[in-house]
Amino acid sequence: MALENRDYMREPPPPPRARGRARAAGAGGAQRRVFARPRPGSVTSWLIFLNVFVYVMDPLLAYWGFYHQAFRSGNTIYVVKFFEYWGCYSPLLAVKYAQFWRFITFQFLHANFDHLVFNVIALLLFGPMVELYLTARQYLVFYLLSGAGGAAVFTIIRATGLTAGTELVGASAGIFGVLVAAAMIAPDAIVMVFGFFPMRIRAAAWGFIVYAVFQILFRGKNAGGEAAHVGGAIVGFLLMRFPGVLERIAWLGKRAPPF
Numbered sequence: 001m002a003l004e005n006r007d008y009m010r011e012p013p014p015p016p017r018a019r020g021r022a023r024a025a026g027a028g029g030a031q032r033r034v035f036a037r038p039r040p041g042s043v044t045s046w047l048i049f050l051n052v053f054v055y056v057m058d059p060l061l062a063y064w065g066f067y068h069q070a071f072r073s074g075n076t077i078y079v080v081k082f083f084e085y086w087g088c089y090s091p092l093l094a095v096k097y098a099q100f101w102r103f104i105t106f107q108f109l110h111a112n113f114d115h116l117v118f119n120v121i122a123l124l125l126f127g128p129m130v131e132l133y134l135t136a137r138q139y140l141v142f143y144l145l146s147g148a149g150g151a152a153v154f155t156i157i158r159a160t161g162l163t164a165g166t167e168l169v170g171a172s173a174g175i176f177g178v179l180v181a182a183a184m185i186a187p188d189a190i191v192m193v194f195g196f197f198p199m200r201i202r203a204a205a206w207g208f209i210v211y212a213v214f215q216i217l218f219r220g221k222n223a224g225g226e227a228a229h230v231g232g233a234i235v236g237f238l239l240m241r242f243p244g245v246l247e248r249i250a251w252l253g254k255r256a257p258p259f
Contacts, residue, residue: 146177
């Protein structure tokens with residue numbers, strides 16, 4: 001997706017407890033710059049960096065001989081990469097064997113280059129808006145919880161037999177939470193879906209969610225990934241709908257500082 005008109009830059013109303021840069025930005029021009037691209041050192045910038053870093057380093061480590069396992073099938077040698085093995089989300093490993101870190105780490109792994117590029121573009125477009133609307137700390141918690149919610153819904157729907165996948169990778173569950181948040185912040189802002197079709201963010205978000213549900217019900221090729229998308233969207237909506245809950249989680253139950 002690419003943004004065409006950023007009419008959401010007309011200073012959207014902050015949530016009840018919004019602080020930090022969202023309040024300090026003040027002038028519309030300052031907000032335009034933040035919305036247009038992630039600022040150096042922002043949470044969005046770090047998320048993009050980590051996604052790209054893991055994608056590049058995993059095959060490099062395997063090339064240097066640092067991998068989990070290698071095995072031969074016929075004339076082909078398959079290598080199970082280190083980050084891929086220890087970071088992917090598997091209901092069996094994450095739930096039954098209590099490897100709970102997988103609810104987070106799978107969000108920084110990607111199946112292929114196109115998968116990575118699409119998610120990075122989505123973060124570039126919508127991440128700065130949501131990060132400014134919340135605070136950096138709340139936004140990080142929001143993003144990771146949305147992704148973890150995607151893994152949880154993937155587990156539930158997989159148990160029903162609607163999906164056949166056994167593992168989950170990708171940032172898109174958390175990004176669906178970010179997309180829903182952007183649609184709640186600025187529903188009438190215009191995006192170019194796939195670079196061609198202008199749509200309001202709210203309509204685009206609903207379109208992607210309906211498509212995900214359709215793929216799940218009819219057992220599409222990526223039904224497991226779409227289940228995670230739906231989970232991320234649900235958690236993102238709930239956290240935006242109840243900002244006090246997000247704030248308490250972000251500050252571990254303590255009262256946030258008054259700045």
